Amino acid sequence: MRHTDTSTSSDDIAFVTFGSGPLSIEDVNAIAAGSARAALSDAPDFLARIRRGADFLDRLLREDGTVYGVTTGYGDSCTVNVPPELVPELPHHLYTYHGCGLGELFSPQQTRAILAARLTSLSKGYSGVSVGLLNQIAALLQHDLLPLIPAEGSVGASGDLTPLSYLAAVLCGERKVWGTEKNRGEQVDAATALQAAGLTPLKLRPKEGLAIMNGTAVMTALACMAYQRAEYLCQLATRITAMASFTLDGNAHHFDATLFSVKPHPGQQQVAGWLQADLRCDQPLRNEKRLQDRYSIRCAPHVIGVLTDALPWLRSYIENELNSANDNPLIDPDNERVLHGGHFYGGHIAFAMDSMKNAVANIADLLDRQMALMVDNRYNNGLPANLSGAKGPRAAINHGLKALQISASAWTAEALKLTMPASVFSRSTECHNQDKVSMGTIAARDCLRVLELTEQVVAALLITVRQGVWLRNEQNPEIPLAELPGGRLAAMQEALCADIAPIAEDRMLEPDLRLLLERIRARAWSLYD
Numbered sequence: 001m002r003h004t005d006t007s008t009s010s011d012d013i014a015f016v017t018f019g020s021g022p023l024s025i026e027d028v029n030a031i032a033a034g035s036a037r038a039a040l041s042d043a044p045d046f047l048a049r050i051r052r053g054a055d056f057l058d059r060l061l062r063e064d065g066t067v068y069g070v071t072t073g074y075g076d077s078c079t080v081n082v083p084p085e086l087v088p089e090l091p092h093h094l095y096t097y098h099g100c101g102l103g104e105l106f107s108p109q110q111t112r113a114i115l116a117a118r119l120t121s122l123s124k125g126y127s128g129v130s131v132g133l134l135n136q137i138a139a140l141l142q143h144d145l146l147p148l149i150p151a152e153g154s155v156g157a158s159g160d161l162t163p164l165s166y167l168a169a170v171l172c173g174e175r176k177v178w179g180t181e182k183n184r185g186e187q188v189d190a191a192t193a194l195q196a197a198g199l200t201p202l203k204l205r206p207k208e209g210l211a212i213m214n215g216t217a218v219m220t221a222l223a224c225m226a227y228q229r230a231e232y233l234c235q236l237a238t239r240i241t242a243m244a245s246f247t248l249d250g251n252a253h254h255f256d257a258t259l260f261s262v263k264p265h266p267g268q269q270q271v272a273g274w275l276q277a278d279l280r281c282d283q284p285l286r287n288e289k290r291l292q293d294r295y296s297i298r299c300a301p302h303v304i305g306v307l308t309d310a311l312p313w314l315r316s317y318i319e320n321e322l323n324s325a326n327d328n329p330l331i332d333p334d335n336e337r338v339l340h341g342g343h344f345y346g347g348h349i350a351f352a353m354d355s356m357k358n359a360v361a362n363i364a365d366l367l368d369r370q371m372a373l374m375v376d377n378r379y380n381n382g383l384p385a386n387l388s389g390a391k392g393p394r395a396a397i398n399h400g401l402k403a404l405q406i407s408a409s410a411w412t413a414e415a416l417k418l419t420m421p422a423s424v425f426s427r428s429t430e431c432h433n434q435d436k437v438s439m440g441t442i443a444a445r446d447c448l449r450v451l452e453l454t455e456q457v458v459a460a461l462l463i464t465v466r467q468g469v470w471l472r473n474e475q476n477p478e479i480p481l482a483e484l485p486g487g488r489l490a491a492m493q494e495a496l497c498a499d500i501a502p503i504a505e506d507r508m509l510e511p512d513l514r515l516l517l518e519r520i521r522a523r524a525w526s527l528y529d
């Protein structure tokens with residue numbers, strides 16, 4: 001169910017409405033990219049439900065006097081009772097002592113996604129927070145006031161406590177935010193930024209610190225962003241494989257529909273179908289000149305298909321987590337119960353991210369091997385060594401893609417090295433209260449890094465196939481790319497040629513790589529429907 005409403009705004013900007021139903025990965029990514037604005041539902045039912053939870057909590061405090069994390073210490077310190085006069089100070093202590101994050105700061109895009117994920121969860125109405133708190137998070141998104149959040153320091157099971165403490169603090173006018181339009185890139189005191197936007201710093205109500213911090217928003221936000229990149233990668237790796245097969249003068253019938261009909265993985269079949277449509281797909285000859293290409297070409301659907309087939313379950317893990325109430329304790333406003341549990345445990349995201357990074361790194365490896373075939377004149381079926389375009393005596397001093405292939409192998413090795421699952425490194429923490437934790441945030445950060453490295457390999461391969469297709473066409477003009485049915489490879493080659501000049505003489509390729517990385521991240525080419 002999509003909640004991006006593209007029709008309502010006068011300046012044609014999409015809105016994502018929190019509190020009106022489940023959000024999708026695409027909704028979170030639209031907010032992250034700044035292409036959709038955040039709005040909190042003003043539906044009376046929704047607002048009444050949120051108020052019921054907060055009122056119930058107030059009543060409980062007056063009547064019983066004891067609620068975990070409200071009138072007690074946190075975690076293992078739950079046996080410590082907090083005297084009533086100090087209860088209002090407790091949330092401030094929670095985000096203050098968790099102000100111990102380190103490492104790089106999350107980017108503004110990632111931070112928007114984090115805020116969106118937290119707001120989605122709190123809008124479920126099971127966290128006992130006030131409408132004012134939801135409004136303040138929505139206002140941060142609306143004014144693009146983004147907390148500076150250090151990326152390291154979460155074990156991903158007591159929720160993303162430490163990184164989310166930076167959100168809690170900023171809501172209250174403490175710590176720092178990224179500068180907006182005029183002073184982008186600068187770091188601004190949250191108090192100053194809130195004031196400039198006309199927002200009043202919050203004083204958190206008794207359970208609100210815990211509700212903001214005790215959940216999986218950081219890892220889930222990163223997972224949404226990783227999903228979108230992985231989805232595009234499946235298509236891009238397939239298109240590159242088709243162009244690599246053409247470059248190598250490979251056998252297009254490895255992707256035959258009947259062949260794949262008897263191996264019924266739907267994602268793998270889809271990749272084979274894409275390849276079949278990109279390449280010449282008429283009836284195979286009895287004995288073609290080359291019966292069997294090497295595995296990095298012949299088994300490409302079997303490698304890319306693993307990720308393609310994983311996408312539906314990865315989506316369901318990520319979107320279920322996104323749309324869950326994942327703090328503790330939960331406040332049930334309908335039956336007036338306080339539910340103590342462990343929904344801050346990010347096991348599903350940890351497994352999703354550990355699995356995704358494995359499948360993604362395998363694609364880096366596949367492409368790196370394809371490149372190794374294309375640059376090697378022992379394997380590339382008659383093309384020049386290193387795919388150098390230099391002619392005559394100048395060929396002796398030109399080295400074409402030699403260094404680029406070494407770099408692609410370096411990026412691949414680094415990606416493969418990061419595939420060690422984070423989730424198996426659970427540590428018992430916090431006086432053995434959190435004695436089994438998910439490490440989902442580390443898995444998600446690893447996954448994004450593996451994606452980044454894999455996209456670098458993709459950029460290298462785009463240069464390679466652009467060069468390879470050009471050389472093959474020159475050398476073998478009787479099978480011009482443009483005559484392949486559908487013209488999809490020719491169109492892709494044309495798009496690549498608009499960005500990358502042929503390499504007729506050695507040149508520094510870093511600018512080409514950086515331009516291609518921008519294109520990849522912008523999902524610039526529409527590849528398959």
Ligand SMILES: N[C@@H](Cc1ccc(O)cc1)C(=O)O
Pocket residue numbers: 074075076157158159161214328329344430
């Ligand atoms: N996640 C813990 C709460 C907690 C919060 C802050 C901490 O520092 C430690 C533990 C729970 O709900 O049980």
